[in-house]
Amino acid sequence: MPPHRCKxxxxxxxxxxxxxxxxxxxxxxxxxxxxxxxxxxDGLSASQRLDVYRNGFLSRLTSALRLSYxxxxxxxxxxxxxxxxxxxxxxxxPRSAYLDEYGGDFAEFLAHFSPAASLAYLPDVAxxxxxxxxxxxxxxxxxxxxxxxxxxxxAQRARVRFVPHPSVALLQAGSxxxxxxxxVLEQDDAALAAIDPGAGPVWLxxxxxxxxxxxxxxxxxxxxxxxxxCAGLALHEVLDAxxxxxxxxxxxxxxxxxxxxxxRLDDHHDIEGELST
Amino acid sequence: xxxxxxxxxxxxxxxxxxxxxxxxxxxxxFRHHQEVxxxxxxxxxxxxxxxxxxxxxxxxxxxEAVRRExxxxxxxxxxxxxxxxxxxxxxxxxxxxxxxxxxxxxVSEHLSWSAVGGAYLGDLLPLPMTEEALEVVCRHxxxxxxxxxxxxxxxxxxxxxxxxxxxxPEWEFLAALAxxxxxxxLCDVNNIYVSxxxxxxxxxxxxxxxxxxxxxxxHLAGHTVRELEGGRTLRIDDHGSRVAPQVWxxxxxxxxxxxxxxxxxxxxxxxxxxxxxxxxxAHAAASLQASAGRYADAA
Numbered sequence: 001m002p003p004h005r006c007k008x009x010x011x012x013x014x015x016x017x018x019x020x021x022x023x024x025x026x027x028x029x030x031x032x033x034x035x036x037x038x039x040x041x042d043g044l045s046a047s048q049r050l051d052v053y054r055n056g057f058l059s060r061l062t063s064a065l066r067l068s069y070x071x072x073x074x075x076x077x078x079x080x081x082x083x084x085x086x087x088x089x090x091x092x093x094p095r096s097a098y099l100d101e102y103g104g105d106f107a108e109f110l111a112h113f114s115p116a117a118s119l120a121y122l123p124d125v126a127x128x129x130x131x132x133x134x135x136x137x138x139x140x141x142x143x144x145x146x147x148x149x150x151x152x153x154x155a156q157r158a159r160v161r162f163v164p165h166p167s168v169a170l171l172q173a174g175s176x177x178x179x180x181x182x183x184v185l186e187q188d189d190a191a192l193a194a195i196d197p198g199a200g201p202v203w204l205x206x207x208x209x210x211x212x213x214x215x216x217x218x219x220x221x222x223x224x225x226x227x228x229x230c231a232g233l234a235l236h237e238v239l240d241a242x243x244x245x246x247x248x249x250x251x252x253x254x255x256x257x258x259x260x261x262x263x264r265l266d267d268h269h270d271i272e273g274e275l276s277t
Numbered sequence: 278x279x280x281x282x283x284x285x286x287x288x289x290x291x292x293x294x295x296x297x298x299x300x301x302x303x304x305x306x307f308r309h310h311q312e313v314x315x316x317x318x319x320x321x322x323x324x325x326x327x328x329x330x331x332x333x334x335x336x337x338x339x340x341e342a343v344r345r346e347x348x349x350x351x352x353x354x355x356x357x358x359x360x361x362x363x364x365x366x367x368x369x370x371x372x373x374x375x376x377x378x379x380x381x382x383x384v385s386e387h388l389s390w391s392a393v394g395g396a397y398l399g400d401l402l403p404l405p406m407t408e409e410a411l412e413v414v415c416r417h418x419x420x421x422x423x424x425x426x427x428x429x430x431x432x433x434x435x436x437x438x439x440x441x442x443x444x445x446p447e448w449e450f451l452a453a454l455a456x457x458x459x460x461x462x463l464c465d466v467n468n469i470y471v472s473x474x475x476x477x478x479x480x481x482x483x484x485x486x487x488x489x490x491x492x493x494x495x496h497l498a499g500h501t502v503r504e505l506e507g508g509r510t511l512r513i514d515d516h517g518s519r520v521a522p523q524v525w526x527x528x529x530x531x532x533x534x535x536x537x538x539x540x541x542x543x544x545x546x547x548x549x550x551x552x553x554x555x556x557x558x559a560h561a562a563a564s565l566q567a568s569a570g571r572y573a574d575a576a
Contacts, residue, residue, distance in 0.1 A: 013442040016409050017361035020393040020402075027398055038405075040439045042476075043509050049438035052513065056400035064399075093396040097355020097368055098331050137332030166333075208334060 014038055026050055027057045028090050061089045064099040065106060068133040071184040072110070072126050075119065084113055100137045104130055121175035121197045125184075128177040128215065131169040131206040135213045138167035143258030156265060158236040162229050163262040167208035170227050174200045178215050207259060222250050229254070232264075297322050297348050297382035297494070299537040299569075301561035303554045304352075304544060310339045312551055320558065322348040322382070324541050328355045330379070331371045340379060350383040350494070350541070351375060352463075355397065358417045358431065359390030359404040369424045376425060383494055383539070385430035385463045386421065388414065388451060403436040406443035406450050418458040430493045431455075432463035435471040435500070435514030447472070448486035461493035464535070466528045467520065471500050471512040480527055484534055492535040497528060497561060498543040517546030520557060525564070532568035540565060 014022065019038055026032030032050045039046035062085040066073050073081045088109045094102040107126035116122050143165065152160060175197050183191035203223030205216045218226065225247055228238045239247055254260065300321035305313065313323070323343060330337045343349065356368055376384060389401035404410045414431075421429055433451055445453075455462050464487060473480040499518030503511045520528075520542070532538070542557040 013407075015361070016359075016405065016407070016413055017393070019405060019440070020361050020390060023402060024393050024396060024398060028396070038440050038442065040441055042439070043507070044505060044511065046438070052437040052511070053400050053402060057398050060399040093398065095395055095397065096365060097328055097357070097391060097397045098371065099328065099399075100332055136334050138334065140333040212335070 023050075023053075024093075027054050028093055030054070030090075058086055058089060061094065061099070061102065062086070064094075065089075065103045068100075068103050069106060069126055069129045071129055071181045072106075072122060074184050074187075075122065075125065075180075076116065080115070084110065084116065087113075100133070104134075106130070121173075121177060121180055124173035124175045124177035124200075125181050127171055128173065128181055128204065128206070131171055131204075132213045132215065135167040135169060135206050135208040138165075138208060141166055141261040144255065144260045144262055146252075146255040148263060149255075152263075158234070159265050160235045161232045161264045161266075162235075162260040163232075163264065164230040165207065165259050165261050167206075167213075168230060168259050169206045170223060170230060171204050171206070172223065173202050173204065176200055176202050178202060178204055178217060181215070205259075207257070209257070225250055226254065229260075297350050297539040299539050299565065301558040301565060302348075302350070302539060302541045303551075303558050304541060305340075305343065305349075306545065306548050307336065308548045309551050309554075310336070310343075314339065314342055317346060318551060318555060320347065320555065321562075322350065322539065324350040324352050324383075324543075327351045327353040327372055327375050327384075330375050337375075337378065344379050348382045349379055350385070350539075351379065351381040352432075353384070353386045354401065355391060356386045356417075356421060357391040357397075358386055358388065358421065359402075359410060359414050360392050360417070361390075361413060362393060364417045364420050365392065366424075369421060373425055376427075383430060384425060384427060385432055385494065387432045387434055388447075388454070389434045401434050403434065403438060403440070405440040406445040406447055408444070411445065411450055411453060414454055415457045418454065418460050422458065422460065428459065428461055430461040430463040432465050432496065433468050433472070435465075435468040435475075435512075437475060437511060437513070439476055446478075446486070448483040452486055452488055452491075455488055455491040460491075462487055462491045463494045463496060464492050464531060464538075465496035465498075466531050467496065467498045467500055467524050468514055470521070470524045470527050471514045474510075474512045481530060484527075484531055487534075489535045492531075492538050495528065495531060495535075495538050495540040496543055497524060497540060497557070498545075500524075515546050516543050519553075520560070525560065528561070529564055529568070532564060533571070537565045537569045 022034040022038065026035035032047055035050055036046035039049055062082055065085050088106055092105065107123045107130060110116050110126050111123040149157065176195055176199050179195050183195065203218045203220050205218055205226065207214055225238060228241065298321055302322035302324055303320050305323040305325050325340060330340055353372060356364060356372065387401050388404065390404055391398050391400060391402060418431060431454060433447065451462060454460060469480050469483050472478065473483060497520045498516045499520055500512050500514045503513055505511055540561045542554055542561060544554060
């Protein structure tokens, strides 16, 4: 029957907050006794009615994870992925409705998920996929014009710090996660079979270019140099440290690829704007 | 407080500024982005889910390109107007960012809630129809409209349960919300059909109770019928098929009451070829045209 201004028949009337907390508990834990007390059965049990929403909650968030982790999904298969995702979702519901940001610690979850223990490289592939997903959705930013560096005198150049493009991420993986991810996404079984999962570690740079997201392999020295630059160390600090690499050439490559958006001369002052005028 | 209005991301110079026309539009999904940009199909307008364009990259760039050719409406699924513990300010600011980027003709949200205690529950969850809930939703619609500097439309949801302590019929709740906040109503005809069937409501009573002047948009979509024990059925709004014949009939009833209103074909599960969506839009366009004639005759 429609709720035509009827008095509710039994039980204390919950506040809106109490009701929503009970629904949350029911959806995430599966224990919906508290929420059921507030729901009219009417030919279908309260629990069955709440199931419709529980299924919506789980399937929508599982889809969000599948979109961010397509290679993990293929590696473990749909059924295993769904099972892992359901456990993860129950313990880690999203903090916001911006689902492109959901699932950042799924790799950490997989690292401690014993049924996946035989796939030691799985957390590495997940971490790489998360970096790629973040790069795909990172905010737009104009790359730094390398000519700006030429406008600085030598002393200023030594003190300069670089602001990385929001899409740039650097990660180190114990296994060749880049090769595994690529062969899985390309469904190239022969390539996947040829990969030695122990052939690590690898040092990776992830970014979004005009053509889309890219994963580039660096050597260890280039990677450590780039990490230091992206962490905002002053150029002279980075150059003074012995990374054993052709620092100038690597810096030039990053500048040409648009991996920085601004330069600063100290910790607080972004001079990219004033130099451009 | 909301921050100062930011400079738009990229200059938008749409050919098709202004409101969404009282014609049939299509929900634009990623699958059709490229095709729409390449073939420029004859579609009156497009609607997108706001949350899919919060970030940077290819999707928002594509939407901006579409916007230069078509009117675009933004349909949110995550503002959670019915949350007891408040509207997420960061989310509202992000919606505002997309509005500044896209210059939409309409902005809409749902009569539902999705978040509590800092957890987003990924679905449009039903509200108890109580005075307390009405006050909460009114407060949040006020916040959204002042934060976004514009009127929003609020859509009736499909529901699969009712709460024991509800005291207000949903149609009266929605009408009161529009009256108190000045918001518009996005009348989802499929949702009315689904909820009415699930709860034994009279769909025409629902339509009759809505203030015609507040109806800013209509949604049409497909739903599935789940057979239950004892010969009962539960209708589920899954946006995964063509609009049901009974929903087309109810749509005609809605147009007879509201006059021609911008009407959207939504399809989110197993999204078909664009051509199928255009066929559904053509069906809606024919109803709109018939209604325009009748409406003019009556006036």
